[in-house]
Amino acid sequence: MTETPALAMHEVCRDFRRPRTSLRTAPPVVHAVRDVTVDIAPGERFGIVGESGSGKSTLLRLLCGLDQPSSGSIEITGRPIHDQPARRLGWLRETLQLVFQDPMSSLDPRMRVRDIVAEPLVAQGQGSARERRDRVVELLDAVGMPGEAADRYPHQFSGGQRQRISVARALAPAPAILVADEPVSALDVSVRAQVLNLIDDVVEQFGLTLVFVSHDLSVVRHVCDRVAVMRQGEFVEVAPTEQLFADPQHPYTQSLLAAVPDLHAALAGRAAADLARGAREATPPQ
């Protein structure tokens, strides 16, 4: 028997109706996600790359049960979610957690870090107050933050540190799957490599399945084993990362790769430079 995929999507579509106020010439329906079929294996690091508006965030919302597909099926660890209302998906929050692009708007400014990180545990009624306190310190340590951070508020931290806090919160219920939507796009270039390395580390350390979305090919290349190229709601090409970069099959993938002159060399150079910079700035984390 083959292993149950961590995530399985079969012919998934999500259409949106345009508001009445839009131009008369515009089509009445936006096909934000079209006919996406893919199995993602446990422990796989799957990247989705595409330009702004290609449907990446819409697809992730479907994967997280925050929205339902217009048609098609989605199973997470073998359990269907596409036909379930959010209230029936409590189990999903223990299996799959999200990290968003902008840590400033995704962290409640009025909450202390300890309550932010413990929130998923409280929501699921996991552990006593004392156990949750200990778990928060453990999680902060896992993302390279000092225990004292627990008593502070999000605005007291830099963008990179806030994204570390988001990762700690996502790890709190010990999920099997981490889903990240452009997790470093809002960060300064100098701290991107650090946060990417952190995601790399926690995925390795906790044996997670990763679904990682970015518009930036170099970022996806850095963290993923396999990449889907998304265009106008469709996966136009899915291939192991190195194969996609070395031998892109679809004309659109080829044009993405060609859009930046000598991207291959630039990527290799940039990844090395980012890593070196990340290592230099490793303590204290930014």
Ligand SMILES: Nc1ncnc2c1ncn2[C@@H]1O[C@H](COP(=O)(O)OP(=O)(O)O)[C@@H](O)[C@H]1O
């Ligand atoms: N709630 C919504 N209502 C109407 N259109 C939407 C909605 N969400 C997304 N869209 C449209 O779906 C398309 C894909 O958007 P999105 O998934 O946000 O792309 P990406 O994350 O790749 O930038 C865009 O045309 C966007 O305008």
Ligand SMILES: [Mg+2]
């Ligand atoms: Mg998006």
